[in-house]
Amino acid sequence: MPIAEMVSTVWEETGATLRAQPGFEQTFLPNGHAPKTGELFRDPDLADSLQLVAAHGRDGFYRGALAQKIVAFSTEQGGTLSEADLADFQPEWVQPISTTYRGWTVSELPPNSQGVAALSMLNIMERFPLGDYGHNSAKALHVMIEAKKLAYADLLQYVGDPRFTHVPTDQLLSKELGRKRADSIDPNQAHCGVLPSVLTDKLNAMGKETTYLTVIDKNGNIVSLIQSDYSAFGTGLVAPGTGFALQNRGELFTLEPGKPNSLEPHKRPLHTIIPAFMQKGDETIGFGIMGGFNQAQAHAQFVSNIADFGMNIQAALGAARFTKPTFGGCDLLVESRIPETARRDLTAKGHRLEVVAPYSLEMGRGNAVMSDGQGTHYGASDPRADGEAIPELPHWDGAQ
Numbered sequence: 001m002p003i004a005e006m007v008s009t010v011w012e013e014t015g016a017t018l019r020a021q022p023g024f025e026q027t028f029l030p031n032g033h034a035p036k037t038g039e040l041f042r043d044p045d046l047a048d049s050l051q052l053v054a055a056h057g058r059d060g061f062y063r064g065a066l067a068q069k070i071v072a073f074s075t076e077q078g079g080t081l082s083e084a085d086l087a088d089f090q091p092e093w094v095q096p097i098s099t100t101y102r103g104w105t106v107s108e109l110p111p112n113s114q115g116v117a118a119l120s121m122l123n124i125m126e127r128f129p130l131g132d133y134g135h136n137s138a139k140a141l142h143v144m145i146e147a148k149k150l151a152y153a154d155l156l157q158y159v160g161d162p163r164f165t166h167v168p169t170d171q172l173l174s175k176e177l178g179r180k181r182a183d184s185i186d187p188n189q190a191h192c193g194v195l196p197s198v199l200t201d202k203l204n205a206m207g208k209e210t211t212y213l214t215v216i217d218k219n220g221n222i223v224s225l226i227q228s229d230y231s232a233f234g235t236g237l238v239a240p241g242t243g244f245a246l247q248n249r250g251e252l253f254t255l256e257p258g259k260p261n262s263l264e265p266h267k268r269p270l271h272t273i274i275p276a277f278m279q280k281g282d283e284t285i286g287f288g289i290m291g292g293f294n295q296a297q298a299h300a301q302f303v304s305n306i307a308d309f310g311m312n313i314q315a316a317l318g319a320a321r322f323t324k325p326t327f328g329g330c331d332l333l334v335e336s337r338i339p340e341t342a343r344r345d346l347t348a349k350g351h352r353l354e355v356v357a358p359y360s361l362e363m364g365r366g367n368a369v370m371s372d373g374q375g376t377h378y379g380a381s382d383p384r385a386d387g388e389a390i391p392e393l394p395h396w397d398g399a400q
Helices: 005-018 024-028 044-056 064-076 083-088 115-125 138-158 175-183 292-307 313-318 340-348
Strands: 097-101 104-108 210-216 222-228 276-280 283-289 331-335 352-356 366-371 377-381
Touching (some): 005 024, 115 138, 138 175, 331 340
Parallel strands (some): 331 352
Antiparallel strands (some): 366 377
């Protein structure tokens, strides 16, 4: 596989920090370095692992030879993982959660994901006429930024694994809560303190090991799919003969006992990956934006770009964004394409801005597809990354 530009950059950055992790260099630093842009990368061990999954389904990973390799490696590294732990895992089929925004129904994954924060943001934003304020105006951005703080505060206070703790999802998605949260926003002043429900854990990582894709078929059926090891290359630990790094999503637990997201056996941590949909009448959009805890706030901006400002899906992905990488305080990253007048006015409201590249990876990167319900389909890919929208090519039988 030839390595694309953005992937090569991240690979080089993280490879230097993970080189000493057992198994990492042998698998991911061929010839002693990260693959350069355009260089071919081969991983025959991963091919063998995927063949086991193709032949045996979930048991090709969670039982048998591959599971034994993972457990043996864990034991060798001082870990406590057992074959019974892997065999015990069962996937879940969950029902999405949703809210409405300007006539669109927006759907996200339920807890233990952060999807509820994206929907809560939209409920708050809906109380303000953002379309009248103007796209990326200081007035509109201030509302979104403050809505992010409020929605994420509730996310960290209440969301955990619903098999272990009660998550008040209905209340978090209620329009009444959105109204109360909106009423608490000062239009002239950023809230720079720690909000009452914000935890102080280090949950501000911007994930770099996420892949999102969305596909639409000729009938308008859409798949919205996301996968992630959390950090770039996860733990960086590679069991011999497997060809992949073990994930580190357990980092998202808190070690403080008695919290919804406290570490416990067989419990799943609060996680960041959220494929999404939005629908209005016959129009359906499948979309996702990668980047750790950036995702929910980026989803809300994408939805607003379409619902408030009439953008198509390509423009909505490419438009200049902000991201707030922490949960308290007034720190803020904005792309340099956001107008200088807006940046100046945000500073006057108390936001502490750091201006980053015009198409910054700090903002995440996404993809989207759309069916207009009339038989025409659209695809879009974020200019911040290496992705692209690829139409299905006509079948060629060799006779043409």
